[in-house]
Amino acid sequence: xxxxxxxxxxxxxxxxxxxxxxxxxxxxxxxxxxxxxxxxxxxxxxxxxxxxxxxxxxxxxxxxxxxxxxxxxxxxxxxxxxxxxxxxxxxxxxxxxxxxxxxxxxxxxxxxxx
Numbered sequence: 001x002x003x004x005x006x007x008x009x010x011x012x013x014x015x016x017x018x019x020x021x022x023x024x025x026x027x028x029x030x031x032x033x034x035x036x037x038x039x040x041x042x043x044x045x046x047x048x049x050x051x052x053x054x055x056x057x058x059x060x061x062x063x064x065x066x067x068x069x070x071x072x073x074x075x076x077x078x079x080x081x082x083x084x085x086x087x088x089x090x091x092x093x094x095x096x097x098x099x100x101x102x103x104x105x106x107x108x109x110x111x112x113x114x
Contacts, residue, residue: 013055023050027061027072038078041068 017024022035023042036043042050042063049065056062061070074081 013053013061015051015053018047018050025053025061025075027055027075028058032075034075035078039070041066 013025013027015023016026016031021037022033022039025032025034034042045063045066049063052063052065054062054064059072061072062068071081
């Protein structure tokens with residue numbers, strides 16, 4: 001009796017394990033450990049959000065539930081991809097001044113009654 005050959009993987013990318021420090025990611029037969037320290041936007045993600053990863057092109061990873069895009073090269077060389085945001089912070093909203101009722105003088109009140 002002969003065994004059939006193993007089929008090809010149905011997924012080009014998958015998360016294989018998660019730890020408190022990061023997660024293992026298999027990308028086309030190559031395994032990476034993605035440290036939360038180097039990729040902090042994954043730190044608070046749920047397991048379900050981490051597991052839903054796509055490989056839209058050979059060099060591009062995408063997590064649709066997290067709206068995170070990564071170049072596969074950034075996993076090999078995270079030092080080449082510094083975590084610097086160019087987003088401008090929103091200006092804090094300033095509280096509006098409370099409306100004051102018109103100031104009345106004692107003379108005016110007396111005139112209104114009189």
